[in-house]
Every structure is written in C-alpha cells, then in structure tokens.
Amino acid sequence: MKPLVETLCVIGPGLIGSSILRRARLEPSIARHLIAVDRDAHVCDRARALNLADEITQDATAAVANADLVVLCVPVGVIPVVAAAIIPHMKAGAILTDVGSTRGSVVEGITPYLRPDIAYVPAHPMAGTEHSGPDAGFATLFENRWCLFTPAMNASPEAIATMEAFWQAMGARLRHMDVAHHDKICAIVSHLPHLLAFTICNTADTLADELRAEVLDFAASGFRDFTRIAASDPIMWRDIFLHNREALLEMLDRFSQDAQAMADAIRQDDEATIVRTIERGRRIRRNLIENKQA
Numbered sequence: 439m440k441p442l443v444e445t446l447c448v449i450g451p452g453l454i455g456s457s458i459l460r461r462a463r464l465e466p467s468i469a470r471h472l473i474a475v476d477r478d479a480h481v482c483d484r485a486r487a488l489n490l491a492d493e494i495t496q497d498a499t500a501a502v503a504n505a506d507l508v509v510l511c512v513p514v515g516v517i518p519v520v521a522a523a524i525i526p527h528m529k530a531g532a533i534l535t536d537v538g539s540t541r542g543s544v545v546e547g548i549t550p551y552l553r554p555d556i557a558y559v560p561a562h563p564m565a566g567t568e569h570s571g572p573d574a575g576f577a578t579l580f581e582n583r584w585c586l587f588t589p590a591m592n593a594s595p596e597a598i599a600t601m602e603a604f605w606q607a608m609g610a611r612l613r614h615m616d617v618a619h620h621d622k623i624c625a626i627v628s629h630l631p632h633l634l635a636f637t638i639c640n641t642a643d644t645l646a647d648e649l650r651a652e653v654l655d656f657a658a659s660g661f662r663d664f665t666r667i668a669a670s671d672p673i674m675w676r677d678i679f680l681h682n683r684e685a686l687l688e689m690l691d692r693f694s695q696d697a698q699a700m701a702d703a704i705r706q707d708d709e710a711t712i713v714r715t716i717e718r719g720r721r722i723r724r725n726l727i728e729n730k731q732a
C-alpha cells in the first residue's frame with residue numbers, strides 16, 4: 439500500500455514530535471521512512487535508544503532535503519528561525535507544517551521565508567501533557583483530540599487533504615478556523631489556565647514560611663490539579679505567553695473582571711451569584727465529559 443508520504447521528517451522529537459513518530463511507527467499507512475532531527479545531542483541519543491526513527495541527526499538542512507513532509511515540533515519562539523534555515527533546502531513539492539500552540543506570530547514569522555513550490559499547512563493538535571522530551575511521548579496522545587487547522591499557504595487541495603489524512607491517522611478530530619479565532623480560543627482554554635496555574639503556585643510559594651510548609655503538607659487537594667499544569671516546560675510556556683500576547687491579555691482582563699465580580703459577591707453575601715457561578719463551572723465539566731475530552 440502506498441503511504442501518505444514517502445519520507446516524514448520531524449524536527450524536535452520531544453513530547454509532540456516523538457508522539458507523532460511513535461504513531462507513524464505503528465501505522466505504516468503514514469510514511470515509509472522516518473527522520474528525526476534535534477539540535478540537542480542528548481535528545482538525539484534518547485531518540486536512538488527509543489528507536490523513534492530510521493535516521494536521527496542534528497543536521498536539519500541535510501535531513502529535510504529528501505523529506506516529503508517536514509513537521510516542526512520546536513517551541514513557538516524558534517519555529518520561524520528553524521523554518522528560515524530549512525526552507526531553502528526542502529525539495530520542491532514537499533509539505534511544511536508545524537504544531538505550534540500559537541498561530542498569529544508563527545504564520546507571520548514563517549511567511550517571509552515561504553516558497554511557492556512548498557505547501558505550508560499548519561495544524562495544531564490540542565493534546566499534550568505537562569511532560570516534555572522524547573521519553574514523554576506516546577502513540578495514542580492525539581487519539582480523539584482536536585487538531586486545529588488554520589489557513590494553508592501555497593497549498594494545493596491535495597496537500598491539504600494529505601495533512602488531514604495525516605492527522606486522522608494520528609487519531610485526531612479535525613477543525614478548520616482562522617488564525618485570530620484560533621489564538622483567542624487557545625488563550626481561554628489553554629494559555630490562561632496555564633498562566634493561572636503558574637501564578638497560583640507562585641502565590642502559595644511566596645506565603646509565609648510556616649504556611650508554605652502547610653501548602654506542601656496539604657497540597658493533595660484542589661491545589662494538586664494546578665500543580666500538574668504548573669509542572670509544564672518553562673521555555674515552551676514563556677514562548678506561548680509572549681507569542682499570543684494580545685489574545686492572552688484580553689482573556690486575562692476578562693478573567694480579572696469575573697474574579698472581581700466573584701469577590702464582590704462574597705463580600706456582599708450574594709449567594710445567588712456565587713451559586714450561579716459554581717453551577718456554570720460544573721456544567722462545563724459535564725459537557726467536557728460528554729464530549730470525551732475530559
């Protein structure tokens with residue numbers, strides 16, 4: 439059977455990149471030959487030990503020369519830098535994609551380097567964990583999770599169809615949307631929750647010494663769920679916050695107003711507002727479970 443692409447090259451075989459490679463190892467319909475590229479020699483060694491790809495190298499420009507599909511899985515701050523370095527070396531007719539968590543800044547950063555004979559089809563899988571690196575990935579990471587496509591550039595309908603089939607083979611559900619919409623949605627469902635988790639852990643940690651000891655003693659409470667998210671990679675999240683600045687600050691403003699309204703309700707013994715707010719939260723959790731996204 440002819441695979442979707444002959445040669446798949448993943449740049450950055452960390453959590454997301456290694457999950458793509460693991461899935462491609464299990465599904466021969468995806469690619470015949472797998473290449474992994476990382477600038478970090480230790481990551482390359484781990485990728486070799488885990489047998490993530492047929493070729494593993496630190497040399498991105500040589501690796502992409504024969505690839506039919508190149509997937510950029512590096513932090514959003516360096517996606518345009520890596521794209522600028524590899525695009526001149528890609529073969530005509532190849533597809534370039536990236537899995538970056540922000541769209542506006544990545545598309546703006548990549549656009550000046552695009553070539554008319556390279557299809558750029560960005561797609562962001564809404565799946566992950568707080569862990570990073572090649573050991574953290576797993577083949578079922580994208581199963582039943584959304585993959586958000588934003589407008590492709592220089593891409594034929596066939597190239598877009600190839601990327602849709604690629605993400606379906608990863609197990610994902612697909613949705614197309616524009617860039618601004620993507621960045622707003624991700625700001626509220628992903629970036630703001632991470633900002634709140636990092637901040638609440640910082641707040642707890644800067645409390646008085648004796649209380650801090652108690653925070654650790656009793657952390658297996660509501661706080662525990664924040665600590666899971668707060669364990670995420672600092673470089674990845676620094677880049678996301680700085681690269682989705684406008685949408686994130688807009689959502690943070692909205693949240694601050696709502697938190698203030700909740701503070702007012704508590705101050706004023708406004709039971710109805712407090713209960714209404716909690717009930718809305720519970721409804722969201724129920725919807726998530728019904729949609730199999732919990």
Ligand SMILES: NC(=O)c1ccc[n+]([C@@H]2O[C@H](COP(=O)([O-])OP(=O)(O)OC[C@H]3O[C@@H](n4cnc5c(N)ncnc54)[C@H](O)[C@@H]3O)[C@@H](O)[C@H]2O)c1
Binds near residue numbers: 455477511513540563
């Ligand atoms: N972690 C998640 O939950 C998640 C979910 C969806 C999308 N994303 C996006 O996917 C991308 C990767 O995230 P991750 O969690 O897999 O990160 P990760 O830290 O696990 O892996 C990133 C890899 O990129 C490598 N790298 C960094 N700069 C490089 C460069 N210039 N050239 C070559 N390799 C380089 C690192 O050495 C590392 O191995 C990010 O853009 C992130 O925003 C992450």
Ligand SMILES: O=C(O)C(=O)C[C@]1(C(=O)O)C=C[C@@H](O)C=C1
Binds near residue numbers: 539568627629670
């Ligand atoms: O589930 C988690 O722990 C994640 O951090 C995954 C998560 C998210 O916030 O949902 C993180 C970043 C993404 O771009 C997509 C998914």
